Amino acid sequence: MIALLRCLPLLAALLLPGCALFEEGASLSNFRTVVVDAGHGGYDNGARGRQGLSEKMLTLDVARRLKPLLEARGYHVVMTRTTDVFIPLGGRTAISNSHSDAAFVSIHFNCSPRRAADGVETYYYDRRSAPFASNILREIATCYGSHSRGVKYARFYVLHHNQRPATLLELGFVSNPKENAKLQDPRVRQLLAERIAAGIARGHGGRAPIMGS
Ligand SMILES: [Zn+2]
Numbered sequence: 001m002i003a004l005l006r007c008l009p010l011l012a013a014l015l016l017p018g019c020a021l022f023e024e025g026a027s028l029s030n031f032r033t034v035v036v037d038a039g040h041g042g043y044d045n046g047a048r049g050r051q052g053l054s055e056k057m058l059t060l061d062v063a064r065r066l067k068p069l070l071e072a073r074g075y076h077v078v079m080t081r082t083t084d085v086f087i088p089l090g091g092r093t094a095i096s097n098s099h100s101d102a103a104f105v106s107i108h109f110n111c112s113p114r115r116a117a118d119g120v121e122t123y124y125y126d127r128r129s130a131p132f133a134s135n136i137l138r139e140i141a142t143c144y145g146s147h148s149r150g151v152k153y154a155r156f157y158v159l160h161h162n163q164r165p166a167t168l169l170e171l172g173f174v175s176n177p178k179e180n181a182k183l184q185d186p187r188v189r190q191l192l193a194e195r196i197a198a199g200i201a202r203g204h205g206g207r208a209p210i211m212g213s
Helices: 002-014 055-072 089-097 127-140 177-183 186-204
Strands: 033-038 076-079 102-110 120-124 148-153 166-173
Touching: 033 055, 033 089, 055 076, 055 102, 055 186, 089 102, 102 186, 120 127, 127 148, 127 166, 127 186, 166 177, 177 186
Parallel strands: 033 076, 033 102, 102 166, 120 148
Antiparallel strands: 120 166
């Protein structure tokens, strides 16, 4: 019940209506910038398990770990936040849309009133982003003893208002005590960051493409 109350405002915020604008020319083959979006922040704690860090801190930690891993693969990385601050959803998509060579990855952890719910899933809005969501899911699905819940379509604001290839990752359920215990381990979050980086680079053979040549 407590978990349910914690989940509802979150869903409402993510499902605001709007219009889709996947820009012509934006594609999975030609992005060199990755906009890494740590979900929630500031007064918006996101989901919270019985123990440990809340979602906003878990997402920030994974985002910070992901940045150098992507840079090592040749990507330019832009973070929507690097500290515990609140960034409006429109601010997050504005950052993505201001980079013509970007792809957007939003990092989240899941929450369910059903405590047994577990596993990882990735989301897309524009179907052209589906392979991007799929590439990352293939890498993260079982990386910490987790399982795949699949690649899903959703009208999440940060996907719906994005003009770039965009995916939202749900990296596990903090409402599941067993899964939450794993997610609270920094080594698991490092592993997740490594697998996410591999998934992002999967369509490019492991490294950012060299452009303009
Ligand atoms: Zn979230």
